[in-house]
Amino acid sequence: MLRKGVTLYYLRHGETDWNAxxxxxxxxxxxxxxxxRSQAARNGKRLRDLLGAKxxxxxxxxxxxxxxxETMRIARAEMGLDPETFRHDDRLKEQHYGHWEGQLxxxxxxxxxxxxxxxxxxxxNWCPRGGESYRMLxxxxxxxxxxxxxxxxxxxxxxVSRVVRGLVLGLDGPSVTSLEIPQDKVLILHNGGMxxx
Numbered sequence: 001m002l003r004k005g006v007t008l009y010y011l012r013h014g015e016t017d018w019n020a021x022x023x024x025x026x027x028x029x030x031x032x033x034x035x036x037r038s039q040a041a042r043n044g045k046r047l048r049d050l051l052g053a054k055x056x057x058x059x060x061x062x063x064x065x066x067x068x069x070e071t072m073r074i075a076r077a078e079m080g081l082d083p084e085t086f087r088h089d090d091r092l093k094e095q096h097y098g099h100w101e102g103q104l105x106x107x108x109x110x111x112x113x114x115x116x117x118x119x120x121x122x123x124x125n126w127c128p129r130g131g132e133s134y135r136m137l138x139x140x141x142x143x144x145x146x147x148x149x150x151x152x153x154x155x156x157x158x159x160v161s162r163v164v165r166g167l168v169l170g171l172d173g174p175s176v177t178s179l180e181i182p183q184d185k186v187l188i189l190h191n192g193g194m195x196x197x
Contacts, residue, residue: 001145001167002191008168009047009058009153010187011075012161013067014039019183022105025067026097026131032070039184040071044078046186046197047153055079055153060086062155063093072155091144094157098131124173134177138163161187165194 002008014036018025032040047055060081062072073083100108100115108116119126127133132140141163154164158181166176168189186197 001142001170002189003149004191006148006190007151008148008164008187008189009051009151010161010164010189011040011043011071011153011155012158012181012183012187013063013065013071013155014074015183016067024097024100024103024105026095026101027065027093028101029066032067036067036183037070037074040074041078042184043071043186044075047075048079050186050197055081057151059148059150059152061089061092061152062086063157063160064088064090065093065157068092068155068157072153075153075155089144091140092154092156092160095134095137095159096128096131098128100128100131122174123177134159134163135173138166138173138176142167165189169194 014032016025016030016036017033018030020033020035051058060072060076062068069088072086076086077083100112103111115128124134127136137159141160145164145167161181162176162179165171165179165187166173168191182196188195188197
């Protein structure tokens with residue numbers, strides 16, 4: 001799915017207060033907290049140390065949601081690059097969690113017992129009211145990934161990180177939904193492999 005010879009450097013946005021509380025964000029626009037800004041700075045420094053002067057030749061793109069855009073701005077500043085010089089792509093927005101957005105994870109079994117049970121039975125295909133399933137998200141991201149022609153630094157979201165790995169590494173849907181999604185590491189993807197930095 002990723003073009004031969006292309007490398008993708010993926011930054012999940014830093015922590016928000018909703019992340020810390022285990023509250024579903026989806027496409028609700030929640031800003032980074034202090035820890036999240038520190039994580040973004042850490043990841044920018046790591047990329048600077050890994051790539052040095054090569055950074056200027058890379059493409060940079062982020063989700064338009066503020067937590068991802070701020071992550072990119074902070075990371076670029078740490079790389080010694082203009083913080084504002086990057087593109088946005090709406091397709092990189094987080095999975096839309098519909099009626100679950102704003103809800104705490106530990107309350108969902110009570111607030112939406114049928115949805116919670118359906119989600120636990122089939123996380124790949126389950127779709128919240130007004131939202132999208134992992135399968136639908138994967139189709140959205142596949143369209144974006146087909147257009148990636150050069151090495152790129154991406155700042156986006158947790159579920160997006162999972163489906164990008166699924167598409168690049170050829171993983172089956174159910175295994176994608178349980179992949180780790182750290183906010184304090186850089187994911188490096190290329191055809192045939194991945195590493196964390």
